[in-house]
Every structure is written in C-alpha cells, then in structure tokens.
Amino acid sequence: TLQALSSCKLSMQVAEAALAQLLAYTRKYSERLAGRNLFYLGQIRKILMAMIKFLKRGSSQDDDGRLGTNNNSVQRKEMIAAVDLMFSLKLDNINLFSILRYLKKSRLSQKLLGFVNHTAAATTTDNVPNEPAPQRLEFMSKHVSSMSIFETFLEKLSGTSREGKIIIEWPSEETSTTGNISPTLRFVQIHSASQLDNVVEEAHAVILAGGTLRPFSHVSAELFGDDVDVMRAASEAEGQLTRKFDMLPSSTSNKLLRPPSSMTQITPSLTTFTCGHVIPPNNVLTSCLSFGPTSIKLDFRHSSRSSNQMIDELGRTIMNMCNVVPSGFVVFLPSYKYESQVFQRWRSTGMLSQIDRLKPIHREPKNSRDVEDALARYSSEASSPSKKGALLFSVMGGKMSEGINFANEMARCVLVAGLPFPDITDPVLKEKMESLDKDFRQRGTGINGQDYYQNLCMRTVNQSVGRAIRHSNDYAAIVLCDYRYSSEMRIWNALPQWLRRGSGAPRCEDASFGKVMKNVRSFFAQDRK
Numbered sequence: 001t002l003q004a005l006s007s008c009k010l011s012m013q014v015a016e017a018a019l020a021q022l023l024a025y026t027r028k029y030s031e032r033l034a035g036r037n038l039f040y041l042g043q044i045r046k047i048l049m050a051m052i053k054f055l056k057r058g059s060s061q062d063d064d065g066r067l068g069t070n071n072n073s074v075q076r077k078e079m080i081a082a083v084d085l086m087f088s089l090k091l092d093n094i095n096l097f098s099i100l101r102y103l104k105k106s107r108l109s110q111k112l113l114g115f116v117n118h119t120a121a122a123t124t125t126d127n128v129p130n131e132p133a134p135q136r137l138e139f140m141s142k143h144v145s146s147m148s149i150f151e152t153f154l155e156k157l158s159g160t161s162r163e164g165k166i167i168i169e170w171p172s173e174e175t176s177t178t179g180n181i182s183p184t185l186r187f188v189q190i191h192s193a194s195q196l197d198n199v200v201e202e203a204h205a206v207i208l209a210g211g212t213l214r215p216f217s218h219v220s221a222e223l224f225g226d227d228v229d230v231m232r233a234a235s236e237a238e239g240q241l242t243r244k245f246d247m248l249p250s251s252t253s254n255k256l257l258r259p260p261s262s263m264t265q266i267t268p269s270l271t272t273f274t275c276g277h278v279i280p281p282n283n284v285l286t287s288c289l290s291f292g293p294t295s296i297k298l299d300f301r302h303s304s305r306s307s308n309q310m311i312d313e314l315g316r317t318i319m320n321m322c323n324v325v326p327s328g329f330v331v332f333l334p335s336y337k338y339e340s341q342v343f344q345r346w347r348s349t350g351m352l353s354q355i356d357r358l359k360p361i362h363r364e365p366k367n368s369r370d371v372e373d374a375l376a377r378y379s380s381e382a383s384s385p386s387k388k389g390a391l392l393f394s395v396m397g398g399k400m401s402e403g404i405n406f407a408n409e410m411a412r413c414v415l416v417a418g419l420p421f422p423d424i425t426d427p428v429l430k431e432k433m434e435s436l437d438k439d440f441r442q443r444g445t446g447i448n449g450q451d452y453y454q455n456l457c458m459r460t461v462n463q464s465v466g467r468a469i470r471h472s473n474d475y476a477a478i479v480l481c482d483y484r485y486s487s488e489m490r491i492w493n494a495l496p497q498w499l500r501r502g503s504g505a506p507r508c509e510d511a512s513f514g515k516v517m518k519n520v521r522s523f524f525a526q527d528r529k
Helices: 002-006 012-029 035-060 082-088 096-106 108-125 146-157 173-178 197-202 216-223 228-246 308-322 336-349 351-358 368-382 427-443 449-465 489-493 513-525
Strands: 008-011 076-080 164-170 184-189 262-266 271-275 284-289 328-333 361-363 390-395 413-417 476-481
Touching (some): 008 012, 008 146, 012 035, 012 108, 012 146, 035 096, 035 184, 076 082, 076 427, 082 164, 096 146, 164 427, 216 449, 228 271, 308 328, 308 336, 308 476, 308 513, 328 336, 328 368, 336 351, 336 390, 351 390, 368 390, 413 449, 427 449
Parallel strands (some): 284 476, 328 390, 361 390, 413 476
Antiparallel strands (some): 008 184, 164 184, 262 271
16 A cells, blocks of 8 residues: 555664664775765764664663553553654754755765675685674565665655654563563554655656445545545545446346446546446345344444354354355455464364365464465465365455455355454554544544544455455355444445345345345355356
8 A cells, every 4th residue: 555655664673784884884984985975874863873872771660650561461552653763762953854965966875785695795705703692673675775674764854744653662671572562663654645745746647446435525534635626526436326327236137227337427637437247237146144043143242252252143144154155155254363363263163174164264374474375275275176166264354355366266255254443442543533633623534533544444344345346247245244234224225236236235034044044045056157
C-alpha cells in the first residue's frame, strides 16, 4: 500500500552499524576531508549517538509517564510527533534540512557502502584466522548501506506532524535476548495524500485501476485528501452508484429496472468508471449463515468467538460443508491468533481428525518463503480427480488473502468466518481516525473515522472472497459465516455488487443452516459442462 511504502524504520542495530561505518570512514580520511565535511560528519555522528543512547535507555526514562511500563514481559511502545522526538533526543537545535542536503550532495551513503565492502574484501585476504561472528539480531544486506536507511528516516523526521508519527518500540527483555527484535524507531504514514501531491501537480492525468477502489470517498480521502473538489466529486459519484448501479436486482425481468453493466461519471476534477463482474449471476452463490448446525448463533465478535461453544459450532459447520463442497474448500479466519486457538481446541476434542478424514487439511504457513510450497501441496490435492479435494485454512489480510489465484478446483467454496475489524486500540489507527474526523468536520465531505474503520474491514473481506472467482467460466459458493452479514445493512451493503446482485439483506430464514446447506447442495448439483 501507499501507506506502507511511505513508512520506514530505523532499528538500534542499523543505527549502530551506520555509526561504526561513519567512525571508521572518518578515521581513515580525516586528514583529506575539508572542515565543512568534518562539521557535517560530526553532526550526523551526534544524531546517531543520541538515537542509540535513547533506544538503549528503554523504558527507564519515565519523566512524563508517556513511556511504557517497566514490566519486562510486555513490549513497550510510544507514539510521538517527529518534533517531540527531536526534543527528547536534545537535537532540536540541529538543522535537518541542511544535513539532508549534505547527505544527498556528498552521496555519503554510497561512499560508506563502497568503503565497507572494500574493507571487508581486504580483510578476508589477510592471513588472519577468522574469529567467530557474533550473533546478529536482524538481517542486513551488504548491498544496502546502513547510512541510506538512516538518511531515509531523517527525511521522514523533516516532514510535518500531520503527515506521520514516530512509533518507538522497545522489546521486552525476554524477546530482546532470545529473539531477533531490536529497539526501533518507526515512522508510520498518517496522511497519505501528501505522497501524491507532486504526482498530481505534474501529471496531465492520474489513473487508478483496481478491484477494491470503492467506496470512492474512501480512496479520495486517502490519496487526495487535500483536494476538496475531488473529495466532493467522489462522494457524489459514490451516491449515484449506490442508487443506480448497486441496489437494483440484476435478475429482474423488467428491463427498465435492470442496472447497467457499467457506469461512467465525469466531472471536471474526477472521472469514475465502474463495471460488473465477468461471471454470469448463476456462477456465484452468496449465502449468509447466521446459525450453525445445532442452531447456535454464529457470533464471531472478539468477545465471544474464542468460546469453546463457538469454535465447536464452527467446526461442525465446516464438517457439514465438506460433505457437499467438491474439490477445494478455503476457510478464512479473522486472525492468526484465532486460527491457533481454533486448531488447539479441535485437536483436543478430536474434531480436527474428523475434518481431515473428509478433506485433507492444509494451513497457511507462518513464513512467506513457505507459501509457494504450501500452495503446491494444496493445489495437488484440491484438483485431484477423486473430487474429495482439500481444505485450506487461511487468514483474512494474511499471505494468501491477496494476490493469490484460487481458480477453478482450488476454491469451489470460500467460507469467511467473522469480520476482520482492525485493533481499535492501535495508536496509528486511532490517530488516522481522529485526523479523518477533524477533516470531515472542517470540510463537510469525505469520510469520517468510523466509516474508514469499517471500510478497512470490508476491503479485507472483499479481497479474501475475490480469490475464488478468477475468470468468466469460474464458479464458486461464498458463505459469509457471521450473523452480522445478514442483520446489519451497513455490512451487507459494503459487499461488492456482484456478490449482492442488488438484492436486500437476506431474511432470517434464508440465513439458517438448513436453508444455506440446501442452496449450496443445489448450486453444486447444476450441470456446468
């Protein structure tokens, strides 16, 4: 995402490496360097030393109560503005802009990288026994200069407090000694629109294309939040789409009430184009499931989803679905933590082995490097001629929920359990929501923080569901497993038009387990040859 691309971090280990390289470079070439160069190198050294000292100090400084607790069992975090960090480091008298100009003009990061690589190559040719290398906390590529990472972080510190904030992270004593976590300064982008300002000003036109750009008001607030005309045009376009494109049933026999296959809206500041899905309506079945096989209400809110009763009902639901779903069956859960809880419970009750006998179970790997192998194993069993297929458990917003192609037999059914609302206590999210609320009050257009929060959740759901339908002849059943999908119109209306097909939210009886199972069984009984 643009927000992720605009964010960066500086760990204590990288800062120490940059300082060591700078000191070695200065010692070697001090007699050749001009006084101006030595001055700026001294300023850079001062900043690095202040940051390292600050991160080493950890949570011992608690002057104003903002820094975290001294409890070593938890990770301590603090979010502050860049200017407040400079005051904490006692560097408020340093001109960052002049230092950044020096770094760019002198190309110091490139020089240090060449110096370090040359020194390392010369060291390996000496006839000196190799000493055992110390354990490294994090991987640092020899092709990337530590000074360049420091320079990127300095650029972020020179921005305004509206653009982003600094997250200071101190790992617990246990994780810092046994894991690969180092104290870190992390810049997170809050106002992403500033990153596109130059592009918008210089370009004749900016084209954004994708499958999850709606609602347009959300995208415009994220990318063009400083342009009131674009924000207003996006809100008007979204309203027109809601009335004329989304809500009319696509299966109606009245041609006057049929929604258009596409819709274009043109204003001086914004042009939007929206079109339907390539698949025919009878190639996708969308079902909201509010109750399980034993009539227990499926409530996957954070306060109730971890109960044994809810996890067991989810297991019984999946077991019954495995009996009617051919080939591949993908289940998306709301988080990695919940996925672990589910498997731990099912393993203790024996339900896991029962499900595995119906369809061999596969799990999304924790390591990104293992994703390709895991997909190959799942694909082989899901596409087997026996039609027994396979069952894959994945996580919404995880490694397999975006960019993965589950075409044809790899995903004849996708079950989404719950709604993946992000952590409302996350300081970055809270800051973003407060910023949007402030802008909405001032301008009267765009989106507020609560709408942004819901859109984040539903965009993740839509990304996960979209893994199943990959071409015009593909077909799949989509089961939305949570009572909120059918009972809350704001949730139902946030689903894409090709899933809702313009109909209203399902009736209570349509979301019962028996009715959903009957519809799924009939859907797969159709002859699509």
